Amino acid sequence: MRIFLTGGAGYIGSHTLLEVLSQDHEVCVFDDYSNSTPESLRRVETLTNRKFKTVEGSVLDPQCLTQALQEFKPDAVIHFAGKKAVGESVEKPLMYYENNVVGTLNLLRAMEAANCERIIFSSSATVYGDPQFLPITEDHPLGATNPYGQTKLMAEHILRDWAQSRPTASAVILRYFNPLGAHESGRIGEDPNDIPNNLMPYVAQVAVGRRDRLRVWGNDYDTPDGTGVRDYIHVVDLAKAHAAALGFGETHQGCETINIGTGRGYSVLDVVGAFELAAGRAIPYDIKPRRSGDIATCYADPAKAKRLLGWRAEHDLADMCASTWKWQSQNPDGYDS
Numbered sequence: 007m008r009i010f011l012t013g014g015a016g017y018i019g020s021h022t023l024l025e026v027l028s029q030d031h032e033v034c035v036f037d038d039y040s041n042s043t044p045e046s047l048r049r050v051e052t053l054t055n056r057k058f059k060t061v062e063g064s065v066l067d068p069q070c071l072t073q074a075l076q077e078f079k080p081d082a083v084i085h086f087a088g089k090k091a092v093g094e095s096v097e098k099p100l101m102y103y104e105n106n107v108v109g110t111l112n113l114l115r116a117m118e119a120a121n122c123e124r125i126i127f128s129s130s131a132t133v134y135g136d137p138q139f140l141p142i143t144e145d146h147p148l149g150a151t152n153p154y155g156q157t158k159l160m161a162e163h164i165l166r167d168w169a170q171s172r173p174t175a176s177a178v179i180l181r182y183f184n185p186l187g188a189h190e191s192g193r194i195g196e197d198p199n200d201i202p203n204n205l206m207p208y209v210a211q212v213a214v215g216r217r218d219r220l221r222v223w224g225n226d227y228d229t230p231d232g233t234g235v236r237d238y239i240h241v242v243d244l245a246k247a248h249a250a251a252l253g254f255g256e257t258h259q260g261c262e263t264i265n266i267g268t269g270r271g272y273s274v275l276d277v278v279g280a281f282e283l284a285a286g287r288a289i290p291y292d293i294k295p296r297r298s299g300d301i302a303t304c305y306a307d308p309a310k311a312k313r314l315l316g317w318r319a320e321h322d323l324a325d326m327c328a329s330t331w332k333w334q335s336q337n338p339d340g341y342d343s
C-alpha cells in the first residue's frame with residue numbers, strides 16, 4: 007500500500023514509519039518538524055535500508071497538504087500530526103483547537119481532493135476522563151477533562167460523520183493509553199522539546215543526569231502504593247497496531263474505535279523500580295502534591311483490538327524500561343546528541 011504519514015518524524019510516527027517500511031509499504035512522511043527533527047527520518051532510513059518520500063509542511067497549510075496528497079496518491083493516511091501536551095493545552099487552547107481540529111479538517115478535505123478514503127487516527131485514552139469502570143472498554147462514557155482531550159474527541163466526531171457520509175470510506179480511531187519505550191536499536195526514541203511532562207522521559211533524563219530528581223505527583227491516590235496507575239504500552243507494539251489497522255482498513259467501511267493498551271496497570275513507583283533495574287542506577291524522587299487534572303487509575307480492556315486487528319501487546323514493562331534506557335544512554339541529549 008501507499009501510506010501518507012502526517013507527523014511521521016515524531017516519537018510514535020517514526021516508530022510506525024519503521025514498522026510500515028519493514029512491511030514493504032510505500033511511504034510519504036509529511037511533517038513540519040515543530041516537535042520533531044529530520045534526524046529521526048534519516049535514522050529510520052538507515053535502520054530499514056529503505057527509501058521514502060518526505061514533504062516538509064503543516065496540516066495548517068491546506069494547499070501544501072493537498073499538493074502533497076495529490077502527488078503521492080496514497081491508499082491510506084495515518085494522522086499523527088498534532089499537539090499532545092495536556093498542560094500546554096490548558097494554557098494555549100486555541101493553538102490546540104487549531105492544530106488538532108482544523109488540522110484534521112484540512113487533512114480530510116485534502117484527502118477528498120486526492121480521492122483517498124482511508125484514515126487511521128491517533129486518539130487517546132484521555133477522552134474517557136476519570137474512569138467510571140475498569141478496565142476501560144470502547145463504549146465507556148466519554149468526557150475529556152482538558153482542551154487536548156476535547157480536541158481528540160472533536161476530531162473523532164468529525165471522522166465518524168465523515169466516514170458515515172461516504173459509503174466506501176474507512177476511519178479507524180486508535181485510542182492510545184500511555185506510550186513508552188523505544189526501538190531495540192536505541193537509534194530512535196522519545197525526545198521532548200522542553201521539560202518532559204510525561205513520566206518516562208523525565209525518569210530517563212534523571213537517570214542520564216539531565217535532571218536532578220523525579221517529582222512524583224501525589225502518593226495519596228486510592229491505588230496499591232498511592233501513586234497513579236496507568237496502562238503503559240510499548241511504542242513498538244503501538245506501531246504494530248497501526249500496521250494491523252492498515253490491513254483492517256483495507257476491507258472495512260465506516261468508523262471503528264479501538265483501545266490500544268496492554269490491559270495491565272502499573273503505578274509510578276512500579277515504573278521507577280523497573281527503570282532502576284533496567285538502568286542499574288537509583289532514580290531519586292520526591293513526593294509532591296497531586297498534579298491538577300490527574301486521575302488515579304486508568305487501564306484498557308484490549309479485547310476489541312485482538313478481535314478486530316488480531317493484535318495484542320507483546321512487550322512488558324521491563325522491555326519498555328530497557329529500551330528507553332538504551333535510547334537515552336546512547337543519546338543523552340536526544341537527537342541533538
Ligand code: WQD
Nearest residue numbers: 090092130132203204205208221222223234235236274300
Ligand atoms: C503518568 C503518571 C502522573 C510525570 C498523558 C495524556 C495522554 C498521553 C500520555 C498524549 C501519572 C505521574 C508524571 C512526572 C509523575 N499524551 N507523573 N511525575 O498524564 O497519564 O497521560 O500523557 O497522547 O493523552 O493524558 O501521562 O506520563 O504525564 O503521567 O509522577 O514528572 O505519572 O501523575 O500518575 P498521563 P504522564
